[in-house]
Amino acid sequence: MSEYTVAVLGATGLVGQRLIDILEERNFPVKTLKPLASKRSVGSTVKFHGQDVPVEEALPEAFEGVDIVLASAGGAISEKLAPEAVKRGAVVIDNTSHFRLHSDVPLVVAGVNDDALKNHQGIIANPNCSTAQLMQGLKDRHEAAGLTRVIVSTYQSVSGAGKEAMDELKDCTSHALSQPDCAPSRNDIFTRPIGFNLIPHIDSFVTEGDEEGYTKEETKLINETKKILALPDLPVTATAVRVPVMVGHSEAVTVEFAKPLSPKEASAVLASTPDVVVSQELTDYPTPADAAGKDPVYVGRIRKDTSNPETGLNLWVVADNLRIGAALNAVRIAEALVKENLIQRQPATA
Amino acid sequence: MSEYTVAVLGATGLVGQRLIDILEERNFPVKTLKPLASKRSVGSTVKFHGQDVPVEEALPEAFEGVDIVLASAGGAISEKLAPEAVKRGAVVIDNTSHFRLHSDVPLVVAGVNDDALKNHQGIIANPNCSTAQLMQGLKDRHEAAGLTRVIVSTYQSVSGAGKEAMDELKDCTSHALSQPDCAPSRNDIFTRPIGFNLIPHIDSFVTEGDEEGYTKEETKLINETKKILALPDLPVTATAVRVPVMVGHSEAVTVEFAKPLSPKEASAVLASTPDVVVSQELTDYPTPADAAGKDPVYVGRIRKDTSNPETGLNLWVVADNLRIGAALNAVRIAEALVKENLIQRQPATA
Numbered sequence: 138m139s140e141y142t143v144a145v146l147g148a149t150g151l152v153g154q155r156l157i158d159i160l161e162e163r164n165f166p167v168k169t170l171k172p173l174a175s176k177r178s179v180g181s182t183v184k185f186h187g188q189d190v191p192v193e194e195a196l197p198e199a200f201e202g203v204d205i206v207l208a209s210a211g212g213a214i215s216e217k218l219a220p221e222a223v224k225r226g227a228v229v230i231d232n233t234s235h236f237r238l239h240s241d242v243p244l245v246v247a248g249v250n251d252d253a254l255k256n257h258q259g260i261i262a263n264p265n266c267s268t269a270q271l272m273q274g275l276k277d278r279h280e281a282a283g284l285t286r287v288i289v290s291t292y293q294s295v296s297g298a299g300k301e302a303m304d305e306l307k308d309c310t311s312h313a314l315s316q317p318d319c320a321p322s323r324n325d326i327f328t329r330p331i332g333f334n335l336i337p338h339i340d341s342f343v344t345e346g347d348e349e350g351y352t353k354e355e356t357k358l359i360n361e362t363k364k365i366l367a368l369p370d371l372p373v374t375a376t377a378v379r380v381p382v383m384v385g386h387s388e389a390v391t392v393e394f395a396k397p398l399s400p401k402e403a404s405a406v407l408a409s410t411p412d413v414v415v416s417q418e419l420t421d422y423p424t425p426a427d428a429a430g431k432d433p434v435y436v437g438r439i440r441k442d443t444s445n446p447e448t449g450l451n452l453w454v455v456a457d458n459l460r461i462g463a464a465l466n467a468v469r470i471a472e473a474l475v476k477e478n479l480i481q482r483q484p485a486t487a
Numbered sequence: 488m489s490e491y492t493v494a495v496l497g498a499t500g501l502v503g504q505r506l507i508d509i510l511e512e513r514n515f516p517v518k519t520l521k522p523l524a525s526k527r528s529v530g531s532t533v534k535f536h537g538q539d540v541p542v543e544e545a546l547p548e549a550f551e552g553v554d555i556v557l558a559s560a561g562g563a564i565s566e567k568l569a570p571e572a573v574k575r576g577a578v579v580i581d582n583t584s585h586f587r588l589h590s591d592v593p594l595v596v597a598g599v600n601d602d603a604l605k606n607h608q609g610i611i612a613n614p615n616c617s618t619a620q621l622m623q624g625l626k627d628r629h630e631a632a633g634l635t636r637v638i639v640s641t642y643q644s645v646s647g648a649g650k651e652a653m654d655e656l657k658d659c660t661s662h663a664l665s666q667p668d669c670a671p672s673r674n675d676i677f678t679r680p681i682g683f684n685l686i687p688h689i690d691s692f693v694t695e696g697d698e699e700g701y702t703k704e705e706t707k708l709i710n711e712t713k714k715i716l717a718l719p720d721l722p723v724t725a726t727a728v729r730v731p732v733m734v735g736h737s738e739a740v741t742v743e744f745a746k747p748l749s750p751k752e753a754s755a756v757l758a759s760t761p762d763v764v765v766s767q768e769l770t771d772y773p774t775p776a777d778a779a780g781k782d783p784v785y786v787g788r789i790r791k792d793t794s795n796p797e798t799g800l801n802l803w804v805v806a807d808n809l810r811i812g813a814a815l816n817a818v819r820i821a822e823a824l825v826k827e828n829l830i831q832r833q834p835a836t837a
Contacts, residue, residue: 161829164625185796200572286794290640290739292642306788310660316745319543328770333660334732335642335774336774337772342769343769349791350769359793372795374741374793374795376788378737380730381682381732382683387685387687389687389739391638420678424685425684426679439822440700442638443697443698443709443722443723443725444637444722445722445724451724451726484786
């Protein structure tokens with residue numbers, strides 16, 4: 138098997154570390170790993186297959202000789218560095234939102250719309266974590282019964298906002314536990330105390346147009362869903378809420394179809410979808426604690442929508458947002474590129 | 488003003504204590520307070536207007552001479568004791584689910600459908616906490632534009648399951664904080680660890696019929712909404728989720744109307760509703776920490792439903808479940824009964 142030089146951009150972040158773990162776990166054919174991060178991380182190392190690999194500064198020159206870039210260092214950094222990597226012949230799989238809705242950039246959930254990879258121009262976008270887990274089952278159900286509407290309420294863990302957000306949840310919760318009558322005070326990453334609280338505000342607000350009043354987290358979920366399913370006119374709406382959970386995003390989803398699809402039929406379709414685990418018993422519903430650290434998307438509570446019993450279903454979808462929503466999907470995209478021979482290996486630099 | 492003998496059934500519970508606090512705060516015309524609880528609480532006292540009032544055992548005879556019973560000791564106890572109280576001439580305002588869907592029992596949210604009180608037969612039911620807060624704004628919007636569908640995802644605090652549930656959240660969270668790699672183990676009230684987790688399962692599961700797969704918490708929300716709004720055919724669906732929050736229930740709500748209602752119009756309708764506070768700025772959304780300990784229902788994030796922009800709205804509703812959802816509504820019902828002269832005062836026992 139060919140072996141590749143793989144750069145991980147944002148290697149010291151929460152998703153960057155998961156990317157390196159998953160490359161190792163899945164035995165991705167890495168010849169050389171190049172962990173890249175900001176200047177202040179230079180001097181640190183990351184563990185990969187038992188080796189300590191030094192972190193290098195994320196400069197354009199660092200992409201010389203790189204075949205695959207897994208980018209997870211923020212939109213502004215991807216905007217600047219992804220074209221530099223592509224210019225040097227690498228394929229960039231980008232976890233940030235920057236390129237997702239660009240018409241010449243495929244937006245891919247591996248196993249859902251791999252076909253979109255075929256015409257990539259060097260950059261492939263990985264959807265938002267909350268979109269990725271939603272997509273795993275929707276595509277097959279669309280093929281089974283014709284999706285006509287999607288309504289999602291999310292319950293998103295703080296790890297979606299990075300390591301510091303997890304620390305803030307810990308600190309804020311400890312504070313609230315020791316001073317139960319006092320509102321938790323630490324308030325750095327989140328706009329409100331997050332300990333024993335929840336916040337219906339992720340990313341910034343849209344202030345005009347039809348999406349006025351939505352957060353960008355919600356518009357990402359809406360627009361990325363349409364793009365991945367190649368259904369630009371699909372009616373989709375979303376409410377995105379941060380909850381005091383460390384890892385694992387959950388979604389309460391209401392879907393409508395062009396023709397009837399019973400809970401039993403939907404379960405059967407889902408159960409045949411790779412990487413999806415469907416609850417077999419009513420009480421066997423997934424929770425974030427069940428999904429954290431695991432690869433599948435878990436779906437439970439599949440039932441008729443009582444407000445639309447003929448053609449509607451409600452369901453509950455849970456996944457590890459750091460894995461399925463980010464790192465795992467990026468590595469799976471890389472695997473699909475390898476399989477379809479869509480990576481042009483680079484000559485090593487002198 | 489007439490003064491009443493008021494019994495609080497379940498006086499030592501979380502809602503019972505709030506009931507007594509609120510009777511005091513609102514200066515309800517109490518001549519005599521009778522705190523009633525199970526035998527094991529006899530010997531304890533509750534504070535009321537600076538006095539220590541002894542708890543009495545909740546026996547049928549305890550209702551002799553009582554004008555108003557505020558009942559919050561569980562469905563089985565209300566089933567047994569409410570008729571005993573009515574037989575002795577009292578009006579019972581019941582916080583449990585037992586009588587809510589009985590056709591001869593009005594189900595009332597004060598300020599929403601007080602008219603239903605007029606024909607009471609001695610028992611008046613207080614809706615589920617998650618229903619009560621939803622109703623505050625829906626009725627007026629129904630009158631403004633004709634409700635045609637309601638879809639709700641809840642984010643319900645543990646205090647809805649009582650004091651022990653709050654202790655379990657504290658213990659489970661402390662455990663998880665000190666042993667971050669280990670799943671929290673305490674697991675008494677909830678079916679799964681609740682610390683840094685969430686559980687899409689409140690009350691038991693319905694196992695047959697069109698509501699198969701729903702929890703009773705969800706079917707309560709669905710059926711109580713129809714009854715309170717007097718819209719038996721209104722399409723309603725719900726997903727009810729327990730979140731690691733101490734006090735304050737939140738709801739992501741999608742509503743559809745027969746005719747267009749803009750976010751601005753809906754805000755204006757809501758802002759004119761007593762006891763509802765509407766966010767004036769995008770970033771001014773309510774969280775459970777903001778609502779806990781307060782009386783209003785808070786509504787924010789009012790925006791067009793992007794999946795139904797002509798006649799749909801999304802909104803975010805938060806309230807203190809112990810107050811608006813239970814104790815405060817019960818006391819407000821009692822106030823409405825007093826105002827409308829719907830209580831027949833009892834002769835004092837000898």
